[in-house]
Amino acid sequence: MSAIYTQTLNRLIEEFGRLPGIGPKSAERLAFYILKADTKSAMALAAAINDVKTKIKNCKTCYNLAESDTCDICSDPKRDKSLICVVEQPKDIISLEKTGACKWLYHVLQGHIAPLEGIEPEDLTIDKLIQRVKDGQVKEIIMATNPNMSGDGTALYISSLLKNYNVKITRLARGLPTGSTIEYASGKILTDAITGRQPLE
């Protein structure tokens, strides 16, 4: 087959095929789309890929994605600098920010502790978080790691390290997801909902 397409086109099909969720047929379709697209828009895609790999780095303070040393959130003067919300990855910040309910700062751990996968605490940005707490301005750490075994484990580990500092440690509430039904809620979710029941206002 490789002798039929031109070499350059084969290479593009191959490269598209490496992307997640893009099978051989989709890769072919995308490559032909690029072949037929006007040069300007095809080049815009190539340039955007290039820019993402060269311009985006991690914020020096919180490890969020940034295009300069400090990310947009850390350099926002309206943020409450006494609150740090700890997340596993930059995508989590986006989900939280979409709610519009957060006026705090963040700290991106860059993953969760998972010894079986070879991810130890020192592979994460935990020491930088401790440093931020040591610097004094922080009053509360909100753990927003994923509500699963490794996320909870990571949060627990971090809170044990922060025990001796004068900082409040909270985590996002657990309970029934709004819009769901009790009939289909798992035992774990119901247990959380019962244990953490809240006053009806």
Add this chain to the structure above:
Amino acid sequence: MSAIYTQTLNRLIEEFGRLPGIGPKSAERLAFYILKADTKSAMALAAAINDVKTKIKNCKTCYNLAESDTCDICSDPKRDKSLICVVEQPKDIISLEKTGACKWLYHVLQGHIAPLEGIEPEDLTIDKLIQRVKDGQVKEIIMATNPNMSGDGTALYISSLLKNYNVKITRLARGLPTGSTIEYASGKILTDAITGRQPLE
């Protein structure tokens, strides 16, 4: 939302989102994949897009995709130069070549006649095909346009132009698709199969 991602990442998500079959969620996933991928493989994709837009052109003889003036098929000395198979687009060549049954040359029309879509005969490469016939070596033209209204119309138009040249004009056989069932064949397919019935060998 655009204030949350960095500007460069937003631009890549937007560019991926322009590709066919890539929705907003997929575009985001692809952009994050590029962000996390090692620089070498991400740059390889950017370079491949770039190369496709700069290196691939049309063969000067048959209008197949080529990276030099003449495509691999036209420059293959083993091909029978007295047979030209006429197709609508380069992808059709690939399908035909995969059968391994073709040792002929091709001519890519770059579409089909469709007056309602504003595609007139002069928008296609029909005059170049006539020129190839005039040049003398060709004995047979095999019409392999799509077996539908516009493909058949295009084939008919071309054969009317070639009437006065000493060249045989054929088209790919119509009939029951191998592996199908008569029960589900359409009336049009059955009519073709009955009209074109072949001796059982």
